Amino acid sequence: MGEAVLLLLVAAICSFCAMAWFALAKPAHWRQVRRGTPLAHGTRRALQVAGSLALLLSLWLCLRADAPSMAALVWLMLLAVSAAAVAFTLSWRPHWLRLWWPGR
Amino acid sequence: MFANFRQAMAWVHTWFGLVLGYVLMVAFFFGSLSVFDREIDRWAVPETRFAAQPMPSFDTVLKPVYDKLRAHPDDMAATALRVEGDIPHPDTLPLVSLYAYTTHRDPVLQIGGEFAIPNKPIDASDDHQHVHGWASIDPRSGAYLSEDKLQVGSDFFYPLHYGLHLHWKNLGYWIVGLAALIMLVALVTGVVMHRKLFKELFTFRPHKRTQRSVLDLHNLTGVVALPFHFFFAFTGLLIFAGIYFPLSQTALEPLAKQHEVLQAERTGLPHEPAGIAAPLASVDAMVAEAKRRWAARDMPGEVGYLYMDHLGDANGYVSIFRAGSDQVALVGQGVHFKASNGGVLREDPPLTPVFAVNEFLTGLHLQHFRHWLLRWLYVFGGLAGCVCIATGFVFFVEKRKRQMAGQSAMLVRWVDALAVTAVTGMLLATATMLVANRLLPEDMVGRGVWQERLFWYSWLAALAHAASRSAPVARGLMSPAWREQCWAYAALAVAAVLLNWLTTGDHLGKTLAASYWPVAGVDICLLLSAAVAVRSARLLRVREGVRAQALATTGHAPLDALEPARG
Known part of the structure; x- marks a missing residue:
């Protein structure tokens, strides 16, 4: 039981990271977080790749924690909550997301 | 009639959504409560x-x-x-x-x-x-449990979610079914209308004017929980397919x-x-x-x-x-x-694959599994649906406030009053029922029926209040009913928690120490929602004031530019 909780916790964190990176890969949000610095093309690619990997990692963790039928539901709902959480962070505390991509 | 496909879709989305949105609001909110119906039962039947x-x-x-x-x-x-x-x-x-x-x-x-x-x-x-x-x-x-000990969660909120307690000719099932079908239509038309689905996936600008920020929130809550909205409307229809297509009792009976x-x-x-x-x-x-x-x-x-x-x-x-x-x-x-x-x-x-898929689809909606995280994620999905519908109403009203005259003013006033009733009024009725559950004498005959009556009466009272306070809407202002009902809800929710303590002795300190989550959880949710209601009431006060001031200084309904940025 304890192991499943830990797996799901990490899955939730991965899911939030994935959404945060996808958001940063959008020039408007990047500028919002980085105080107007333009988003370089390479950085954008890197963010998209990181986001996709985190998304897959999150799914894999969900599958480790529960049976596949349940895991699919948990994963989809985690993505929904994470996307909303990222959107609200961008609305009120955009600079927090700087931690998710400390580089340029 | 329409210049393009997108406009036609917008028309369908707006008007079907407006008419059935009120039913969907009930289905979504009481569906969210039904995720924890058994826990609400424990609170209500000590x-x-x-x-x-x-x-x-x-x-x-x-x-x-x-x-x-x-x-x-x-x-x-x-x-x-x-x-x-x-x-x-x-x-x-x-x-x-x-x-x-x-x-x-x-x-x-x-x-x-x-x-x-x-x-x-x-x-x-x-x-x-x-x-x-x-x-x-x-x-x-x-021992048998008396029916007067109404199990508020599973005997009232849950059936309200799928049948509206309208039993005559199963009318409630049909109305909710139609609403679910329209929900699917609204999702498709909404996606078609949305020009920047992915580009603005994470976009919510609370500091812009109301119409803009409300639309952001409508899009956000609709899009991020899109799979949830789709699957729950769809599986809800599937669960009652036997009622909607009673083939085994009609054409295919033999x-x-x-x-x-x-x-x-x-x-x-x-x-x-x-x-x-x-x-x-x-x-x-x-x-x-x-x-x-x-x-x-x-x-x-x-x-x-x-x-x-x-x-x-x-x-x-x-x-x-x-x-x-x-x-x-x-x-x-x-x-x-x-x-x-x-x-x-x-x-x-x-099971054969067909039966297995059917059991999966109905099971994912009815959720009798042991997975507390997924339960809470479902509550998030359900409340996101509520926010999506409520912001849809507010957007409808805000958009029309700028071009209001004659008949449309009346329509907009009613839409706003009904929106107040469907959002804060519904919360009020729910909290009233919980307060009644703790206040009515334990041995009263018809105790269960009276809890239900007080639920409906308080909802009607909320409608009367919203309708009587909607005049400012016609002048492009905000109805004070939103704010007043927020305060009323907060008071009732806190009262419910205190009454639970007084009548059963199970205060939060005790239930938390004993890790008795069904009752502790309901109490905590009531208190948190009361806090949200108070904060909302305060923010609404500020926005009301800003608009009224603009009206006073310029002499006409405040235009967008006059509403300054605030969150």
């Missing part, structure tokens, strides 16, 4: 505040319980309309089938059964010659009957009684055998559903299903026994 119980022994506990079960007066009255002559007294009616259902969250057990009646049906094709009885019992003692007979032949579970009396062997021994078989298949579990047909007859059988705590499907892995000797008639084989 004598059931004990740990969840497994299915009790049939031989020692349940047998005498079913001996005391009688046909329910409601179903006696309903059946009397369908049959000729008077139905004999309930005490004389023989029980022919019975069931018991429990989940990992149930301290009390739901039981019921069918009683045979000798009356002829008025409609010759009506072959359902039974009256039903049902009850909730304490599985530790077998085929359906034939299928029942053939299926009985195939499975070996008798379709008809033999007419020969027979005793009942030990059901506990059958349960033990079923559990042994589940363990042998490497899926040990508890009994979720127990069913017996043709009671006291040589053809009688007992079906034992495993509780689906660890799976999406509700129950499964049925093992069926001959009632008279306890011999195994059949062990259900693994």
Whole structure:
């Protein structure tokens, strides 16, 4: 039981990271977080790749924690909550997301 | 009529969404509450505040319980309309089938059964010659729970979610079904209308003017939870497909009957009684055998559903299903026994893909599984749906405030008043019901009915209040009813928590120390929602003031530019 909780916790964190990176890969949000610095093309690619990997990692963790039928539901709902959480962070505390991509 | 496809879709989205949005609001909100229906029951019926119980022994506990079960007066009255002559007294009616259902969250057990009646049906094709009885019992003692102890979560909020408590000709099911269908339409048309679905996926600008930020929130809550919205509207329709397409009782009735007979032949579970009396062997021994078989298949579990047909007859059988705590499907892995000797008639084989998909889709909606994280994620999805609908209403009103004149002013006032009623009014009615649940005397006759009445009366009062306070809307201002009802909700929610403490002694300190989450959880949610309501009321006050000031200084309805940025 304890192991499943830990797996799901990490899955939730991965899911939030994935959404945060996808958001940063959008020039408007990047500028919002980085105080107007333009988003370089390479950085954008890197963010998209990181986001996709985190998304897959999150799914894999969900599958480790529960049976596949349940895991699919948990994963989809985690993505929904994470996307909303990222959107609200961008609305009120955009600079927090700087931690998710400390580089340029 | 429309310049392009997108405009046509926008028209459908706006008007169908507006009309059925009110129903959807009810379905989404009470659906969200129903995720924790059993927990709300514990809060509302303090004598059931004990740990969840497994299915009790049939031989020692349940047998005498079913001996005391009688046909329910409601179903006696309903059946009397369908049959000729008077139905004999309930005490004389023989029980022919019975069931018991429990989940990992149930301290009390739901039981019921069918009683045979000798009356002829008025409609010759009506072959359902039974009256039903049902009850909730304490599985530790077998004591019946009084119906006046209304289980607010599972007996009121949950049926409200799918049937609106409109029983006449199943009208409630049809209205909610239509709303679910329109929900699917609204999702598709909404996606078509949305020009920047992915580009603005994470966009919410609370500091822009109301119309813009409300639309952001509408898009955000609609899009991030899109799979949830789609699957819940779809599976909701699927669960009641038998009502919406009653083919097995209409066009395909002969085929359906034939299928029942053939299926009985195939499975070996008798379709008809033999007419020969027979005793009942030990059901506990059958349960033990079923559990042994589940363990042998490497899926040990508890009994979720127990069913017996043709009671006291040589053809009688007992079906034992495993509780689906660890799976999406509700129950499964049925093992069926001959009632008279306890011999195994059949062990259900693994489901065919079609049945497995159906069980998955209905199970994901009805959620009897043990997964607290997923439960909370569902609450998030449901409340996101509520926010999406509510912001849809507000956007409709805000958009029209700028071009208001004559008839449209009246429409907009009503839309706004109904939106207040559907959002804060619904919360008010819910909190009123919980307060009534704690205030009405414990031994009052009709205590359950009065809780329901007070729910509806308070909702009507909220409508009257919203309608009487909507005049400022026609001048492009904000109705003060939103703010006033937020305050009222906050007061009632806090009152409910305090009354729970006063009447039962179970304050948060105690329930938290004992980790009794059903009651602690309801109390915490009431307090948190009260805090949100107070914060909302304060923000609304600020926005109201800003607009009224703009109106006073410029002499006309405040345009967008006059509403300064704030969050």
